[in-house]
Each structure stands twice: as C-alpha cells, then as structure tokens.
Amino acid sequence: xxxxxxxxxxxxxxxxxxxxxxxxxxxxxxxxxxxxxxxxxxxxxxxxxxxxxxxxxxxxxxxxxxxxxxxxxxxxxxxxxxxxxxxxxxxxxxxxxxxxxxxxxxxxxxxxxxxxxxxxxxxxxxxxxxxxxxxxxxxxxxxxxxxxxxxxxxxxxxxxxxxxxxxxxxxxxxxxxxxxxxxxxxxxxxxxxxxxxxxxxxxxxxxxxxxxxxxxxxxxxxxxxxxxxxxxxxxxxxxxxxxxxxxxxxxxxxxxxxxxxxxxxxxxxxxxxxxxxxxxxxxxxxxxxxxxxxxxxxxxxxxxxxxxxxxxxxxxxxxxxxxxxxxxxxxxxxxxxxxxxxxxxxxxxxxxxxxxxxxxxxxxxxxxxxxxxxxxxxxxxxxxxxxxxxxxxxxxxxxxxxxxxxxxxxxxxxxxxxxxxxxxxxxxxxxxxxxxxxxxxxxxxxxxxxxxxxxxxxxxxxxxxxxxxxxxxxxxxxxxxxxxxxxxxxxxxxxxxxxxxxxxxxxxxxxxxxxxxxxxxxxxxxxxxxxxxxxxxxxxxxxxxxxxxxxxxxxxxxxxxxxxxxxxxxxxxxxxxxxxxxxxxxxxxxxxxxxxxxxxxxxxxxxxxxxxxxxxxxxxxxxxxxxxxxxxxxxxxxxxxxxxxxxxxxxxxxxxxxxxxxxxxxxxxxxxxxxxxxxxxxxxxxxxxxxxxxxxxxxxxxxxxxxxxxxxxxxxxxxxxxxxxxxxxxxxxxxxxxxxxxxxxxxxxxxxxxxxxxxxxxxxxxxxxxxxxxxxxxxxxxxxxxxxxxxxxxx
Numbered sequence: 104x105x106x107x108x109x110x111x112x113x114x115x116x117x118x119x120x121x122x123x124x125x126x127x128x129x130x131x132x133x134x135x136x137x138x139x140x141x142x143x144x145x146x147x148x149x150x151x152x153x154x155x156x157x158x159x160x161x162x163x164x165x166x167x168x169x170x171x172x173x174x175x176x177x178x179x180x181x182x183x184x185x186x187x188x189x190x191x192x193x194x195x196x197x198x199x200x201x202x203x204x205x206x207x208x209x210x211x212x213x214x215x216x217x218x219x220x221x222x223x224x225x226x227x228x229x230x231x232x233x234x235x236x237x238x239x240x241x242x243x244x245x246x247x248x249x250x251x252x253x254x255x256x257x258x259x260x261x262x263x264x265x266x267x268x269x270x271x272x273x274x275x276x277x278x279x280x281x282x283x284x285x286x287x288x289x290x291x292x293x294x295x296x297x298x299x300x301x302x303x304x305x306x307x308x309x310x311x312x313x314x315x316x317x318x319x320x321x322x323x324x325x326x327x328x329x330x331x332x333x334x335x336x337x338x339x340x341x342x343x344x345x346x347x348x349x350x351x352x353x354x355x356x357x358x359x360x361x362x363x364x365x366x367x368x369x370x371x372x373x374x375x376x377x378x379x380x381x382x383x384x385x386x387x388x389x390x391x392x393x394x395x396x397x398x399x400x401x402x403x404x405x406x407x408x409x410x411x412x413x414x415x416x417x418x419x420x421x422x423x424x425x426x427x428x429x430x431x432x433x434x435x436x437x438x439x440x441x442x443x444x445x446x447x448x449x450x451x452x453x454x455x456x457x458x459x460x461x462x463x464x465x466x467x468x469x470x471x472x473x474x475x476x477x478x479x480x481x482x483x484x485x486x487x488x489x490x491x492x493x494x495x496x497x498x499x500x501x502x503x504x505x506x507x508x509x510x511x512x513x514x515x516x517x518x519x520x521x522x523x524x525x526x527x528x529x530x531x532x533x534x535x536x537x538x539x540x541x542x543x544x545x546x547x548x549x550x551x552x553x554x555x556x557x558x559x560x561x562x563x564x565x566x567x568x569x570x571x572x573x574x575x576x577x578x579x580x581x582x583x584x585x586x587x588x589x590x591x592x593x594x595x596x597x598x599x600x601x602x603x604x605x606x607x608x609x610x611x612x613x614x615x616x617x618x619x620x621x622x623x624x625x626x627x628x629x630x631x632x633x634x635x636x637x638x639x640x641x642x643x644x645x646x647x648x649x650x651x652x653x654x655x656x657x658x659x660x661x662x663x664x665x666x667x668x669x670x671x672x673x674x675x676x677x678x679x680x681x682x683x684x685x686x687x688x689x690x691x692x693x694x695x696x697x698x699x700x701x702x703x704x705x706x707x708x709x710x711x712x713x714x715x716x717x718x719x720x721x722x723x724x725x726x727x728x729x730x731x732x733x734x735x736x737x738x739x740x741x742x743x744x745x746x747x748x749x750x751x752x753x754x755x756x757x758x759x760x761x762x763x764x765x766x767x768x769x770x771x772x773x774x775x776x777x778x779x780x781x782x783x784x785x786x787x788x789x790x791x792x793x794x795x796x797x798x799x800x801x802x803x804x805x806x807x808x809x810x811x812x813x814x815x816x817x818x819x820x821x822x823x824x825x826x827x828x829x830x831x832x833x834x835x836x837x838x839x840x841x842x843x844x845x846x847x848x849x850x851x852x853x854x855x856x857x858x859x860x861x862x863x864x865x866x867x868x869x870x871x872x873x874x875x876x877x878x879x880x881x882x883x884x885x886x887x888x889x890x891x892x893x894x895x896x897x898x
Contacts, residue, residue: 114218139176339389341415372757404471432806526604576696722771724805749778
C-alpha cells in the first residue's frame with residue numbers, strides 16, 4: 104500500500120524552494136515518488152562527499168522502511184498561509200479523533216521546512232520563532248497533525264545573544280552553501296520517517312495517556328488545596344514523563360508550574376510559598392539527587408510543610424545502578440529517616456494504590472514533606488488509580504481553663520511590659536493578635552527567622568504596639584530599651600515574654616539560655632507538645648487561633664496597667680540608634696543606607712499605599728534590612744532554621760511569579776556568590792512559559808567585599824584579626840536594561856541613595872530592578888553582634 108507524506112516548504116525565496124526540492128528529489132526510488140521535487144540528476148552545485156554519503160545512506164534506509172510512498176511537496180510563500188494550503192491537500196479525517204493514545208500515523212505526516220527570514224514577520228529572531236510556535240499550535244488544533252522537532256525545521260539567523268531550544272521545532276541558521284541546506288533537508292525527512300512515521304511507539308502529541316502517579320498526586324493535592332499547590336521541577340530522564348503529565352494537569356487547572364537553576368532552588372521556592380501562603384507542593388527531581396535539596400529539606404520539615412518530593416529511582420536489584428540510591432552499598436531511605444521525614448520506596452505497580460494511601464496519611468501528619476523514591480516500573484504506569492480514601496483525625500489539644508485564666512491575669516493585673524514575639528500567623532490569627540495587643544498594651548515584635556509576622560504597618564495603618572525585631576543578632580534598640588529600662592535588665596517578675604507559634608530557638612532572643620531559665624518569665628503557645636521549651640514557665644498547648652478566641656473575652660486590663668504598658672512602649676520607641684547612620688560616607692555604612700531606604704519606604708507606604716514582601720538572606724545585609732526597615736507584612740528569611748546563605752535569593756522567583764504585589768530582596772555578596780543565578784530560569788518562564796510579574800521586584804545586592812558576620816565575630820567577639828578567608832571578590836556589572844516579555848529588567852549601581860529616583864523605581868509595575876549597593880564593613884553598627892551593644896556610639 105502506497106503511503107502518503109507531505110513536505111511543506113515555506114519560503115518566499117525561489118532558491119530555498121529549489122534547493123529543498125532538489126534535495127528531496129535525491130530520495131526518490133522506484134516506488135517512492137516525490138511530487139514536485141526535482142529529478143535526481145538536477146542539482147545546481149556539485150555535492151561534496153558528506154552530502155553524497157548522507158543521500159546514499161538515506162536511500163538505503165528508505166528502501167527498507169518506506170519503499171512505496173507518495174511524498175507531496177507543498178510550496179507556500181508565507182507562514183500565515185500554511186494552514187489554508189495544507190487544508191487543500193491533506194485528506195479529510197474520516198472520523199472525529201477519539202480520546203486515548205493515537206499513533207503518529209493516525210494523522211498525515213507533514214514535514215515543515217520554514218525559511219523564517221522571508222516567510223515569517225518580526226524584527227528579531229526570537230519574535231519570528233514565537234510566531235512559528237503559535238502557528239504550530241494552531242496547526243495541531245485545527246488540522247490534527249503531529250508537530251515535533253522531527254517534523255518542523257525553522258531556518259533563520261543565529262541568535263548569538265541567547266540560546267533556547269524550543270521543543271516543538273528544530274532551529275537552524277540558514278546555510279550559506281546550498282549543499283549544506285540540501286544535506287539538512289534530506290536528513291530531516293529521513294529522521295522524521297524513522298523516528299515518527301514508521302515508529303510504532305510514536306504517538307501524536309497530547310494523546311499519550313497520563314501516568315498513574317501524576318494523576319494520583321495531582322488529584323490529591325487539588326482535593327486538599329485547590330489552585331494553591333504548585334509543581335516545582337528539575338528535569339531528568341526517569342521522571343520526565345511524570346513532570347510532563349503534572350505540568351499539563353497543573354496548567355489546565357491554573358496551578359503554578361515553577362522551575363529553577365537546580366534542585367535546591369526548588370526546595371527554596373517551595374519553602375517560601377509554604378511559609379507565606381501555606382501552599383503545598385509537588386517537587387520532582389531525578390535519580391541520584393536525594394542530597395541536592397541540602398539543609399532546606401530540614402527547614403521544610405521544621406516548617407511542617409505539606410507536599411510531596413518525588414525522586415526517580417533505579418529499579419531494585421541492580422548491581423551498582425547508575426544514579427541509584429537504594430542498593431547494596433547505600434540506602435537513601437536511611438537518610439530521610441535520620442531527618443525525620445516519611446519516605447516510601449515505590450517499586451511494585453500492583454501495590455501503588457495501597458502505598459499512596461499510606462503516603463497521603465503521612466501528608467497530614469505535619470512531619471514535613473513526604474518523599475517518594477519511585478522506580479521506573481511505577482513511573483511507566485498509566486491511567487487512573489483507585490486509591491483508598493484517607494481519613495486522618497486531626498489532633499486539637501486544648502489548654503485547661505486555669506491556664507487561660509493565668510494568661511489573662513498577666514495581661515489584666517501586671518503593669519510590667521508584656522512582649523509577644525509571633526511565629527507564622529494566619530490572617531485570622533494576625534487580626535486577633537493586633538486587636539488584643541491594642542486592648543492590653545502588649546508590645547509586638549517579630550524575629551530574624553520570621554520577619555513581618557507582625558509589622559510596623561498593617562493595612563496602611565501604623566501599629567503603635569510594634570517595637571521592632573527581637574533576636575540574638577541585630578536586636579532593635581527599641582526592643583532592647585523596653586527590656587532594659589535605664590540600662591538594667593528587667594527582673595523575672597517585672598515582665599513577661601510570650602512566644603506565639605515559636606519553638607524559641609537560640610536566634611529568637613538576645614539572651615543566653617541561662618538568662619532565659621533564671622531571669623525571663625516565658626509564656627509559650629504551641630499546638631505541639633514536643634515544641635515546649637524547657638525554660639518555659641507557662642506552656643499553653645493549643646492552636647493559637649483557638650486559644651486567642653478563648654482568651655479575648657477575659658482580657659480587661661485595669662486603666663493603670665494599660666497606661667503603664669503603653670508608656671513603656673512609647674519610651675522604648677523613642678530609643679535612638681547609631682548616629683553614624685546620618686553620616687553619608689562612601690562606601691555607605693549599612694546603617695546609613697537602610698535608614699535612607701526606610702525613609703523612602705515609609706513615604707511610599709503612607710503616600711501610595713505601598714506594600715511588599717521582603718526576602719532577607721543570611722548575612723550582615725539581611726540583618727540590617729530586618730532591623731531597620733518598616734514592613735507591611737510577612738517576609739521570607741534565610742535565617743530561618745539552618746540559616747542557609749542563598750536560600751532567600753533562590754526563593755524570590757517562586758513568589759514573584761505566583762503572587763501579585765511587590766517584592767524587596769536583600770542579598771549579601773557572599774550569599775549571591777554561593778548559589779547559581781536564578782535570572783536565566785526566571786527569564787525563561789517570562790519569555791517562553793507564560794510567566795508574569797505584575798508587581799515590582801527589586802533586589803538589592805549588598806556588596807562589602809566579604810563575609811561580614813564571620814569577620815565581625817572574629818574581630819569584635821574574639822578581638823582577633825581577620826584574614827583573607829573572609830574576603831570576597833565580586834565583579835560588578837555595568838548598568839543594563841532588557842525587556843523580558845513585557846517585564847522590564849534593569850541593573851544599576853547605587854553608590855549613594857537618591858530618594859526620589861529610588862521611589863520611582865520601586866513604584867514601576869511589571870519590572871525587575873537589580874541594584875548593586877556599595878557598602879562598608881562595620882562591626883559595631885546595628886547590634887550585629889552581642890558585643891556591639893557595648894559600643895560607645897549606642898550610649
């Protein structure tokens with residue numbers, strides 16, 4: 104039976120048509136006819152040996168694989184005319200295509216050779232390729248033909264500024280020599296025949312059945328969180344089909360699909376979205392990458408983040424399997440067990456539904472993400488699974504009435520300062536905290552690990568009860584003054600420190616553990632008994648929202664109690680910092696830069712309704728930003744948990760692409776140099792994957808040429824001399840400006856602060872601003888070390 108194939112030659116150049124027709128004519132055989140091609144003995148130039156060898160081998164293969172065929176050449180002058188022209192020559196479909204897998208040959212096989220230099224409008228190579236991709240999508244939809252890099256070759260100029268491989272076509276530079284174009288054309292046709300037309304495994308795009316694991320995981324996450332969950336992926340040979348299926352499902356449902364420069368960046372983005380939006384995740388990576396999530400995996404566990412981490416894993420029983428992590432010499436399951444994370448090794452397709460039910464139960468236990476090590480046999484499964492419904496009884500511990508009354512007595516009867524440091528709050532909890540703090544004269548503070556859980560501004564209004572950040576590093580002078588009136592620390596019975604939804608880590612207070620035991624009266628509210636600190640005086644084991652609602656009707660402090668606390672807060676808020684902040688040295692001191700930036704932010708907040716999400720990386724600059732800048736809501740801090748340099752920087756794209764509004768990032772040069780740049784993957788999502796940045800993303804790279812925290816610890820805490828291990832050479836790019844699919848991206852250097860210019864830059868929508876800020880190293884400022892508080896500048 105004679106098979107029919109088609110080659111559409113899309114060009115306004117007669118030479119392009121002639122060369123393609125001559126090349127295809129070389130593939131004609133006794134029963135293989137190329138209608139519209141030139142005869143074999145017609146070719147304008149002599150064929151060098153490589154082209155002759157390709158033609159000979161192609162004919163030998165086609166004589167076996169495609170002996171009887173009619174290949175019609177279709178000449179089209181403009182890409183916009185391709186659909187109408189193909190509609191004239193392609194056979195009409197006998198029936199409407201049904202659901203399920205369809206072989207490539209269920210539709211006509213068409214090779215498209217597109218000369219974009221003459222047939223496609225657009226000034227830039229990328230613009231013309233985008234037009235080709237859009238046209239191919241319409242051809243697939245309207246004509247039902249298969250489209251792949253085997254079936255579409257686009258000729259254009261070579262874009263030397265960037266390299267990006269589109270997965271629906273092959274891009275080549277239009278050759279200067281006819282024989283090169285001819286060799287490429289006959290190769291493209293023969294490759295298409297072998298890889299798609301006669302390949303019985305080849306399916307038409309979008310008809311391959313979805314994998315069972317992708318269906319089960321995405322169905323479960325959608326049932327749990329609707330459009331909030333996101334797919335975070337880094338490609339690999341084993342999980343590629345899972346990623347492709349999950350991407351299709353997520354995009355159709357409106358869930359975010361996020362990439363990054365490495366696997367670690369995916370964990371950073373997942374952690375930020377969980378902490379800021381309580382958004383679950385599906386993170387997929389390939390075999391051998393179980394260690395690539397680094398300490399961020401522990402932070403996900405400590406955040407009780409909900410999601411699944413799927414690693415492709417080699418089949419069991421192999422001898423030294425490539426990239427395998429479960430075999431005779433090692434067992435990755437022990438790594439996850441040591442981290443306290445639930446882990447399932449999925450190797451038996453017949454047991455997948457049962458094992459997924461167990462994984463779904465683990466998802467609800469608040470022990471961090473569930474790890475799935477998945478063998479190829481499971482990844483190959485297709486079709487829906489009947490996973491048993493999972494029911495998990497949620498634990499709701501409740502403090503007894505005496506405990507609630509004891510807390511109420513502190514708030515109602517004791518005039519000494521009461522300070523609440525808040526962990527991650529829901530919006531309802533935040534409103535309750537602000538209301539009760541106002542009613543009871545409670546001082547509110549955030550922390551280095553959870554900045555902005557309570558903030559200087561809330562819904563455009565200044566929060567009078569907010570006094571700053573309490574931490575071992577960079578403790579706000581107002582917080583220190585509140586706890587040390589007249590320079591002396593308050594005694595155990597003269598104050599109360601409340602920690603709401605906090606484990607009270609070393610980072611949380613400026614006090615050593617001995618002081619917390621002996622001199623601080625501590626009330627801790629947590630719903631997890633294991634999180635109660637040993638130095639807590641009054642533990643309240645209950646969900647915060649439930650406890651605050653029970654507490655609220657009992658809060659009625661006496662007038663003199665309320666007045667005493669508010670006066671203490673007012674005195675503390677008048678505490679001043681380092682006078683050096685007003686000195687415009689160059690390079691700028693951290694205090695000077697952040698004081699100037701704080702003035703800009705306060706003006707934007709009060710004058711323009713500006714709000715932002717802050718990202719604070721580990722380093723001196725991140726501490727100074729948290730300590731000095733007015734916030735409008737929760738941010739993300741690399742200081743949380745393991746204090747991993749670079750995590751905040753790598754988390755920014757996941758929030759920028761999924762959240763409306765503004766983002767400010769504060770990244771030291773040490774953190775920036777420690778991780779790969781996320782800009783290329785962010786550019787890819789904006790340019791090619793329908794990503795959008797609606798707000799303003801401004802990242803301040805804080806450059807002082809060293810690892811400042813380590814240097815300050817050495818020079819100040821230990822009164823020793825630093826050495827070159829703490830220095831860092833950072834090349835600084837010149838200013839530049841680009842546009843990424845409607846998003847303006849700029850880089851500029853900041854030697855000094857121009858408030859008006861900076862305000863304009865921060866208010867520009869759909870823009871990404873990268874600022875390189877020149878700063879000086881300083882040990883004493885910003886209470887950067889505990890010893891810094893003894894500086895004469897703070898007297």
